[in-house]
Every structure is written in structure tokens, then in C-alpha cells.
Amino acid sequence: xNKINKLLxxxxxxxxxxxxxxxxDHTVEAQDIPELHMLVLQGDITVSGISDSNIDGLIxxxxxxxxxxxxxxxAKSTASSRYIGLxxxxxxxxxxxxxxxxxxxxxxxxxxxxGPTTPSxxxxxxxxxxxxxxxxxxxxxxxxxQATPTPIPASAAPAFLTGNVIFGSVLSAPSELTKIEAxxxxxLVGNGSVMGPTFSITIDPGNVNYIGKTVIFTIAGTxxxxxxxxxxxxxxxxxKLFFPEYIPPTPTPTPVLVPTATQxxxxxxxxxxxxxxxxxxxxxxxxxxTPTPTPxxLSTSSVSSDSQIILxxxxxxxxxxxxxxxxxxxxxxxxAAPLYLLNRRRRKS
Numbered sequence: 001x002n003k004i005n006k007l008l009x010x011x012x013x014x015x016x017x018x019x020x021x022x023x024x025d026h027t028v029e030a031q032d033i034p035e036l037h038m039l040v041l042q043g044d045i046t047v048s049g050i051s052d053s054n055i056d057g058l059i060x061x062x063x064x065x066x067x068x069x070x071x072x073x074x075a076k077s078t079a080s081s082r083y084i085g086l087x088x089x090x091x092x093x094x095x096x097x098x099x100x101x102x103x104x105x106x107x108x109x110x111x112x113x114x115g116p117t118t119p120s121x122x123x124x125x126x127x128x129x130x131x132x133x134x135x136x137x138x139x140x141x142x143x144x145x146q147a148t149p150t151p152i153p154a155s156a157a158p159a160f161l162t163g164n165v166i167f168g169s170v171l172s173a174p175s176e177l178t179k180i181e182a183x184x185x186x187x188l189v190g191n192g193s194v195m196g197p198t199f200s201i202t203i204d205p206g207n208v209n210y211i212g213k214t215v216i217f218t219i220a221g222t223x224x225x226x227x228x229x230x231x232x233x234x235x236x237x238x239x240k241l242f243f244p245e246y247i248p249p250t251p252t253p254t255p256v257l258v259p260t261a262t263q264x265x266x267x268x269x270x271x272x273x274x275x276x277x278x279x280x281x282x283x284x285x286x287x288x289x290t291p292t293p294t295p296x297x298l299s300t301s302s303v304s305s306d307s308q309i310i311l312x313x314x315x316x317x318x319x320x321x322x323x324x325x326x327x328x329x330x331x332x333x334x335x336a337a338p339l340y341l342l343n344r345r346r347r348k349s
Contacts, residue, residue, distance in 0.1 A: 038089040038132035051081035061102045096123045104145035158204035159234035168245030172197040
């Protein structure tokens with residue numbers, strides 16, 4: 001009997017363990033599928049019934065109860081007057097709430113619920129929503145939106161700090177260091193002075209956006225190990241700044257300028273031009289024309305015309321001339337005289 005009881009207990013225990021194991025496995029499998037309750041919107045935008053490229057680059061903002069739940073730049077990575085990839089969620093608390101869409105100060109005429117919808121467009125609370133839902137929602141605006149002005153932060157009064165500086169183990173700053181600066185996020189927000197072991201500085205970033213931010217101090221490019229959190233209108237007179245040991249920069253030797261000898265240019269010889277001989281004109285021989293001799297007629301009154309003797313006379317002399325003019329004529333007359341006498345005798349006889 002005891003064996004039967006033990007067997008029954010064993011069987012019941014095994015059945016219970018199997019049921020429990022199945023339940024645990026089923027629960028784990030159900031939890032392996034995460035649900036991502038998101039909306040991803042896209043669509044065209046019109047202003048006063050037309051597409052207006054002037055809205056390109058403006059920001060389309062999705063709001064629920066006045067709180068921004070998503071935004072996207074218009075016409076980014078898509079066509080003009082169109083938006084894509086406007087992601088909303090996940091936010092379980094806001095599921096089923098109405099989403100308003102804004103550009104600047106203008107609200108779109110269209111709205112939609114945050115979540116799955118019925119065919120009529122109302123929120124479907126019991127509908128499956130495992131993966132993000134992509135929807136096309138075309139938007140229309142009655143007026144051209146004006147950009148929302150950026151709020152100007154309120155001004156903040158400056159802070160004043162004074163105290164001591166310590167460089168390494170020296171309770172004073174080197175005598176050549178006289179200036180201290182303050183920075184917030186790399187921006188210069190204050191200038192001050194250093195005199196031996198003391199310093200003073202005014203920190204004035206300008207507005208309340210800097211309140212609570214860390215201020216870093218530098219002297220001669222060396223950053224302090226001590227920082228300060230900015231507070232408007234703060235006044236501290238015993239603030240201590242710790243710096244690492246100061247190592248003066250190695251002086252750079254001034255280069256000695258050695259005068260460079262001025263190079264004297266060498267004289268350049270000018271080549272003499274080749275002399276071309278000038279031709280000397282040769283004298284042209286001048287020939288004097290020989291004048292025609294004028295005949296001289298010697299006659300007597302008793303002698304007939306055929307007994308006339310013609311003598312040639314030339315002032316320039318002929319080929320028998322030994323002189324000029326009158327002498328030549330005399331010689332010719334003397335030579336012709338015998339002939340003349342001989343001719344007369346012949347006629348008388």
C-alpha cells in the first residue's frame with residue numbers, strides 16, 4: 001500500500017512539474033516579442049490650398065496636449081512641400097490622445113489619435129499594436145506660418161571672486177604672471193588680475209543659461225585644478241585657486257642676422273659691331289669733245305675761186321699742233337706758201 005501511495009505522489013508531482021514548466025515556457029515566449037508603440041507619419045503640405053516651397057526647411061512639430069512629441073524638417077530628403085519620417089512615441093501614457101501638427105504659429109486643420117484606428121479614424125484601444133504604424137497624413141494650413149521666435153534668456157548679474165593663488169608648493173604667483181581668465185565651455189566669460197599671492201576676477205557670462213555651469217580658470221595658459229560653479233551676483237573674498245608648478249617657457253634665442261655680402265655684378269663686354277668698309281666712289285673719266293675745225297680761205301682778188309687755199313684752224317690745235325692758237329696758224333701759212341707760188345707760175349706760163 002505504501003508503494004502505491006508513493007507511486008501516486010510521484011505521478012502527481014511529475015504532472016504538476018510539467019504543467020509549471022509549460023506555463024513558464026509559454027510566458028517566456030510571449031515576452032520575447034517586444035511591442036513598439038510608435039507612429040511614423042508622412043504626407044504633402046499645402047498653404048491656402050496650394051503647395052508653397054517657401055515652407056521648405058521649416059519645422060513641422062507634433063504636439064499632444066501642448067507638449068512636443070516629435071518634429072521633422074519639411075522637404076528634407078524628399079520633394080518640396082512634403083514631409084517624411086515624423087516619428088511619435090513610444091509613450092504609453094499618451095496612447096489614444098489627439099495629435100496636433102504645427103508649423104510655427106499655425107496649426108494644421110487635420111488631427112489624428114496616437115495609436116491604431118478604426119476604419120472611421122477613431123482610436124482602437126483593443127487593436128493589435130506590435131510594430132510601428134506608418135501613416136500618410138496630408139496637411140493643410142489656412143495661412144502661411146510665422147517662425148516661432150526664439151525666447152531671449154534673462155540676464156544674470158556677474159559674480160566677483162577674490163582670494164589666493166598657489167602654484168605647486170609656492171604660495172604666490174610668479175612676478176611675471178599678472179593676468180587671470182575664466183572660461184565656461186571654452187567661452188571666455190571673465191578677466192582679472194594677479195598680484196603676487198592674491199587675485200581678483202569678475203565673471204560675467206551675461207544670462208541665466210550659464211547658472212550652475214563649471215568655470216575654469218587659466219593663468220598664462222595653465223589651467224587651475226580648482227573650479228567654480230557660476231552663480232549670479234555671487235561675491236566670494238576667500239576663494240583659493242590651486243595651479244600646478246609653474247615652469248617658465250624656454251626663451252627662444254634671437255637669431256643674429258649676418259649681413260650678406262652684396263654681390264658685385266661682373267661687367268659685361270659689349271661686342272663691337274663688324275665694321276663694313278664704306279665704298280669710295282671712283283672718279284668717272286670725263287671726255288672733252290674735239291671742236292670741229294673752222295676752215296680758213298686764203299684768196300687774192302686776181303685769182304679765181306678754184307685757186308683758193310683752204311686752211312684749217314683750230315684754237316685747240318690739231319694733230320700737228322705743237323702749241324696753241326696763232327703759232328699753229330703761222331706754221332700752216334708758211335707750209336702752204338710754196339704751193340701757192342707754184343700755182344701762180346703755172347697759170348702765167
